[in-house]
Amino acid sequence: MEELIQRGAEAEIYRSTWKGRPVVIKRRTEKSYRLPDIDRILRRQRTRQEALLLSAARRGGTATPIIYDVDLSAAAITMEYVAGRRVKDCIDALDEPEQQRICQKIGEGVAGLHRQDIVHGDITTSNLIMSRGRMYFIDFGLGEKSSAMEDRGVDLHLLMEAFAAAHRHPDLFSWVMEAYEAAVPWGREVRRKVADIAERGRYVVRE
Numbered sequence: 001m002e003e004l005i006q007r008g009a010e011a012e013i014y015r016s017t018w019k020g021r022p023v024v025i026k027r028r029t030e031k032s033y034r035l036p037d038i039d040r041i042l043r044r045q046r047t048r049q050e051a052l053l054l055s056a057a058r059r060g061g062t063a064t065p066i067i068y069d070v071d072l073s074a075a076a077i078t079m080e081y082v083a084g085r086r087v088k089d090c091i092d093a094l095d096e097p098e099q100q101r102i103c104q105k106i107g108e109g110v111a112g113l114h115r116q117d118i119v120h121g122d123i124t125t126s127n128l129i130m131s132r133g134r135m136y137f138i139d140f141g142l143g144e145k146s147s148a149m150e151d152r153g154v155d156l157h158l159l160m161e162a163f164a165a166a167h168r169h170p171d172l173f174s175w176v177m178e179a180y181e182a183a184v185p186w187g188r189e190v191r192r193k194v195a196d197i198a199e200r201g202r203y204v205v206r207e
């Protein structure tokens, strides 16, 4: 039995069970606006990339769902269902010390990924789930292996924008950044990158 729980731009998310375990099946759906051959290659590639990065991140100590099965021709990943709350859905209602704690976990989590030369590519609050006191990272389909400071900056800048767009408290991102800086030796450099990228963004908008 599969139950559709979410239909995103790229994928459908189903809840199901696999050998008695609660799982999520993420299936990338066909896109009719792409040429069929290209569509198949793209879905296959992103599924593969996501599965590889999910497991690499997990091996490196980041909390990510366990992968049970990957079916490249169906562009589907069967993974552990992470029971918890998305940061998107809970952070605004928490009191400030709790928010701070959550942001610290996010910053440490991103640091953990970057230490393994993984950039997530889509760090938004809907791709972060708090579960059993750990911060889970999901949705690695746009991620890549990189140790470039620019890529690390882009990764964090996206989260900055996500916070600014969807959440009220103005300090959320600075708490993330503080925790990140405390956890990696290149923290100041990436902080500067984030500021540069934000500045470039403003410049483009003014033009």
Ligand SMILES: Nc1ncnc2c1ncn2[C@@H]1O[C@H](COP(=O)(O)OP(=O)(O)O)[C@@H](O)[C@H]1O
Binding pocket: 006, 007, 008, 009, 010, 011, 012, 013, 024, 026, 065, 079, 080, 081, 082, 083, 086, 126, 127, 138, 139, 140, 141
């Ligand atoms: N392993 C999982 N455990 C629990 N919920 C999940 C899991 N994977 C995805 N979800 C839920 O489905 C949503 C969409 O999944 P995601 O991988 O982010 O796909 P998309 O690429 O469409 O954003 C997430 O925001 C989350 O609510």
Ligand SMILES: [Mg+2]
Binding pocket: 126, 127, 139
């Ligand atoms: Mg997502």
